Amino acid sequence: MRTDDALVALAALAHPTRLAAFRLLVQHEPGGLSTGQLAEDFGLTQSTFSTHLAVLVKAGLIMSEKRGRQMIQRANISALRDLMLFLAKDCCQGRAELCEPLLAELTCC
Template identity: 80%
Template sequence: MNADDALVILAALAHPTRLAAFRLLVRHEPDGLSTGQLVEASGLSQSTFSTHLAILVKAGLVKTEKRGRQQIQRVNIDALRGLMVFLAKDCCEGRAELCEPLLAELTCC
């Protein structure tokens, strides 16, 4: 991932509705949620929410899968991983032990 890719992703997440939707999808990975479930959780109209969802999809954070009649939204784990690695890669001047608390927090729950 390069800086431009990271900025697109961060900009997509820089809105309360999109951040909440993304975090909800992270919690429901790998099954994902239907678009209707996301709309209901957001409390927004379908058209308003679809604008936010389109931004997440365009940034590469969310993938859409068709299951029967439903559109299932899932997190693009590779994009999430890429952003996390990009943000932390040069951390602490190569002193990996300083990142251990972060790693422990990610694995504890």
């Protein structure tokens, strides 16, 4: 991942609604959630929520797909992985044992 791409992704996640929506979509992988369900969960109109989704789509963090009459939003797990690797790649000067607590935290849940 390039630094510019990481900055776009981090900026997209730097809003409480977008961060919460992305985290919710990650929890609902691989099925995703409809735009209507997301808007309802956040108490927003679909048009207002669509603005937030557009930022996440532009950042490559979510993908939209049409299923029948509904638009389903899904987290782009590959983009999440790339962002996490970008942030942690040079962690601890290459000493993997220092990252073990982080990995243990991820695998325990």
